[in-house]
Amino acid sequence: SGKESPVSANESIASHFALVTAYEDIKKRLKETEKENAVLRRRVRALEERIQRTDREEEKNVVG
């Protein structure tokens, strides 16, 4: 950001190309990570529900 030296059109196109390459990959990774995240959230919810059910059953056993 401190660099204010003029950059040639060709260099500017080259750095843009390189950034596009990087951006496309980071975008892909973000989408993959978001998908994994959704899967993990569902898994957490399912496990939590299972534990709640078990807890309720145990309570019944103790009370009954």
Added chain:
Amino acid sequence: SGKESPVSANESIASHFALVTAYEDIKKRLKETEKENAVLRRRVRALEERIQRTDREEEKNVVG
């Protein structure tokens, strides 16, 4: 990708600036999502261990 018309230096710099803005934000989101992911993985592991413990205890109760 089909567009092969020459782009001026200024336009090239402008589109680069816009891409940098987008890239920086997507990068930030990837990092945040990866962190969430790590938290979720730990949560899944903790819940799974808890369920395994409960299952073992129940088995003992049944057997004992």
Added chain:
Amino acid sequence: VVSSPNSTVQASSFAHVIFQNVAKMYLPNAPLECHYTLTPYIKPHSKDWVGIFKVGWSTARDYYTFLWSPVPDNYVEGTSVNRVLIFQGYYLPNDDGEFYQFCYVSHLGEIRGASTPFQFRAASPTDDLLM
């Protein structure tokens, strides 16, 4: 085709318009509010416009859709002004998994501001991206 080499002066001008409260997701086919601030560094013109661009665009002609940015009523030069434009759902991209961004383009075709990216995503009960 090649323009003057004053890229450093140009560079700072890319942030003369600041987009505010840009969401990560918008509903397709629903009106989209675009909030932005004209900083004192820009002199608005009635033929300035705000475009929605797919991230990675090459030229100002690559816009997906656009709206004119009217000069504010009672505009005083050198002041900061908040503006809102509403894109109608009909003209917006579908839920296509792509990232888009707003850009403010002057009547001379210069980019004066670019937003963070957003997607168009249909609401889904299985989507809960909040922790």
Added chain:
Amino acid sequence: VVSSPNSTVQASSFAHVIFQNVAKMYLPNAPLECHYTLTPYIKPHSKDWVGIFKVGWSTARDYYTFLWSPVPDNYVEGTSVNRVLIFQGYYLPNDDGEFYQFCYVSHLGEIRGASTPFQFRAASPTDDLLM
């Protein structure tokens, strides 16, 4: 400063060198293998080099570190050649949370290839990024 406007010819030349098997993470302070393919479209020169750049770099002078890319022994023009360079750990970035990429730069300073991005991250037992 402004170069000739043959940007379309130039554009395709950015993929004349293809980086292979680029990881998402590398250990800092450990030797880093960089694999790449010289396609038949590039005529390698002994003063060509491969640099590690922080993503978002502006000019070829912004490299973090670099190695010369020697012309392969028995090189036959117009053929495809796989190459490996090994960056020594001492010269690599630390675990700084930034993204870097390899770029192949010709002896004339032209970018002829760019890799996908990677980070330097110290190994940690709590890190399990695999599902």
